[in-house]
Amino acid sequence: MKRALLINPWIYDFKAYDFFLKPLGLLYLASYLREHNFEIFFIDCLDRNHPLILKNFKIKKDEYGRGKFPYAFIEKPEIYKNVKRRYKCYGMPKEIFLEILEGIKEPDYIFITSVMTYWYLGTFEIIKLLKERYKAKIILGGIYPTLYYEHAQKYANADLVIKGRAEEELYKYIDNLKKKDFFDLPYPAYDLYFHLDYVCILTSLGCLYHCSYCAVNYLTKGFRFRKAEEVLKEIKYYYEKLKVKNIVFYDDALLLNPEFKKLLKLIIEEKLDLNFHTPNGLHPRYVDEESSYLMKKANFKSIYLSLETIDEEWQEKLGNKVKTEEFLKAYNNLIDAGFLPEEIEVYLLIGLPNQDLAAIKRSIQFLLPLKVKIHLAEYSPIPFTQMGNSFSFLTEPLLTNNAIFPCLKEEEKRKLEELKSWFHQISKNN
Numbered sequence: 355m356k357r358a359l360l361i362n363p364w365i366y367d368f369k370a371y372d373f374f375l376k377p378l379g380l381l382y383l384a385s386y387l388r389e390h391n392f393e394i395f396f397i398d399c400l401d402r403n404h405p406l407i408l409k410n411f412k413i414k415k416d417e418y419g420r421g422k423f424p425y426a427f428i429e430k431p432e433i434y435k436n437v438k439r440r441y442k443c444y445g446m447p448k449e450i451f452l453e454i455l456e457g458i459k460e461p462d463y464i465f466i467t468s469v470m471t472y473w474y475l476g477t478f479e480i481i482k483l484l485k486e487r488y489k490a491k492i493i494l495g496g497i498y499p500t501l502y503y504e505h506a507q508k509y510a511n512a513d514l515v516i517k518g519r520a521e522e523e524l525y526k527y528i529d530n531l532k533k534k535d536f537f538d539l540p541y542p543a544y545d546l547y548f549h550l551d552y553v554c555i556l557t558s559l560g561c562l563y564h565c566s567y568c569a570v571n572y573l574t575k576g577f578r579f580r581k582a583e584e585v586l587k588e589i590k591y592y593y594e595k596l597k598v599k600n601i602v603f604y605d606d607a608l609l610l611n612p613e614f615k616k617l618l619k620l621i622i623e624e625k626l627d628l629n630f631h632t633p634n635g636l637h638p639r640y641v642d643e644e645s646s647y648l649m650k651k652a653n654f655k656s657i658y659l660s661l662e663t664i665d666e667e668w669q670e671k672l673g674n675k676v677k678t679e680e681f682l683k684a685y686n687n688l689i690d691a692g693f694l695p696e697e698i699e700v701y702l703l704i705g706l707p708n709q710d711l712a713a714i715k716r717s718i719q720f721l722l723p724l725k726v727k728i729h730l731a732e733y734s735p736i737p738f739t740q741m742g743n744s745f746s747f748l749t750e751p752l753l754t755n756n757a758i759f760p761c762l763k764e765e766e767k768r769k770l771e772e773l774k775s776w777f778h779q780i781s782k783n784n
Contacts, residue, residue: 355391355393357392357395357462358395358461358463359464359465360380360383360384360387360397361396361399361464361466361467361480362399363466363476363480364399364444364445364446364476364479365400365423365443365444365476366428366441366473366475366479367444367472368440368441368757368758370442371421371423372400372415372420372421372423373633374420374554374631374633376398376553376602377398377467377469378556380467380496381543381546382521382536383467383520384542385539386521386539398547399446399476402415402423403548403551404446406446406454407424410447410450418552418600418629418631419550419551419600423444423445424446427440427442428443429441448483455483460489460490461490462490462491463491463493463528464484464490465493465495466480466481466484466493466495467495468494468497468498468499469496469497470498471497471502471736471754472751472753473498474506474751475752478510481510482511485511491514492514493512493515493524494512494515494516495516499517501572501573501737501738502737505751521533521535522535541591544596544598545596550596550598551599551600552598552601552602552631553596553600553601554603555585556605557611557613557614557617558578558580558607558608559577559578560574560606560607561574561577561606562610564740565672566671566673566740567673567703567733567735567739569736569738570606572739577610579610579611580613581613582614585613589626590624593626593627599627600628600655601629601631602631603630603631603634607637608634608636609640609641609645610637615644615645618652622651622652628653629653629654629655630652631654632657635658636659636660636684637675638661638685639675639680641659641683641684641687643690643691646693649691650691655697656697657688658700659685659701661676661700661721662703663702663714665710695724695725695726696725698724698726698727699727700727700728701731702714702717702718702729703731704731704773705756705762706741707741707761707762711769718780722784730777732757733761735748735754735760735761
């Protein structure tokens with residue numbers, strides 16, 4: 355039996371928060387390898403429930419398991435030298451990581467994921483440490499090497515860099531592995547965790563929209579969905595076998611799944627004592643009366659809507675995904691279904707190139723009387739997107755970090771920070 359060590363690295367960034375954050379692709383890979391008779395060892399450096407973390411840190415979490423990561427201050431990369439914020443390593447301390455490694459025999463393969471493009475420095479540090487300890491072949495995959503394949507090949511020092519989905523690529527490089535379709539994979543290996551507050555699932559892959567800022571259509575071709583009965587079976591497994599109370603939908607276009615309403619009806623029929631969450635943002639255009647009623651009945655606890663802006667010109671530029679009147683209709687449908695305004699959370703997009711700050715302020719003022727929770731989502735330029743392709747600086751992944759507003763000039767950044775301060779002040783008063 356071959357041994358595989360799978361690692362979800364630290365986050366190197368100015369900010370990070372466990373907002374339903376799980377390495378879903380890596381967990382699917384673990385189950386795929388286990389199906390091919392691999393012995394699996396797993397380290398999630400962001401696991402706030404790991405016994406060694408709980409032993410050394412006082413971990414706070416909300417009722418659904420979200421909360422802050424442990425962190426340590428680290429030196430900023432030179433490229434961030436003018437950013438007036440502290441740079442941190444989020445996740446388990448290096449000493450705990452090395453202590454866990456002490457109990458793991460020499461693996462045959464080491465698989466490392468790397469999610470956000472601008473988190474790659476944490477991934478590189480993990481690879482460096484593993485190279486010093488093991489002779490195993492190190493394989494890097496995830497969103498960062500898919501979007502920045504040449505960069506990862508040149509700088510990561512991995513033995514193999516995988517572009518795209520592992521279940522469709524690894525068989526080319528490892529004997530006795532078979533190519534597999536995502537929808538035929540066993541459930542992600544959540545049983546590898548010591549304790550779970552929530553699990554993240556997918557009912558579909560891809561999106562039918564082509565928003566100018568989004569890379570989903572590059573990462574996943576087309577739009578495919580699972581049958582409602584299959585998704586329910588997975589949910590029941592987590593509920594009955596793993597005793598998990600919170601189910602988080604990771605879909606990029608959850609409501610576009612034609613099986614979604616059927617799934618909600620099945621959940622209601624089963625009378626499962628669960629909480630459901632939609633952190634990726636729902637398309638307001640599809641939040642009709644029936645889906646609103648069914649989500650309320652099924653016990654959806656956090657509803658996130660993607661409004662982005664009420665400015666018609668920008669709505670068109672961003673992909674024409676939602677009109678303001680469609681958002682209002684969705685809001686009213688949710689309220690009529692029994693959701694409280696404070697249970698509805700709305701994303702507004704800020705930090706776009708040449709974005710009128712007055713338009714952002716109008717969007718905020720439009721939402722304030724509705725009493726919803728407003729989230730200012732900072733734009734991150736991404737390669738292989740209509741908007742991102744216009745920026746020459748995207749050759750360096752660190753410059754895709756939304757925390758530094760990479761598309762704005764210094765004066766624009768200053769004014770945007772002033773607007774954010776104004777927003778936080780009026781939020782306190784409302």
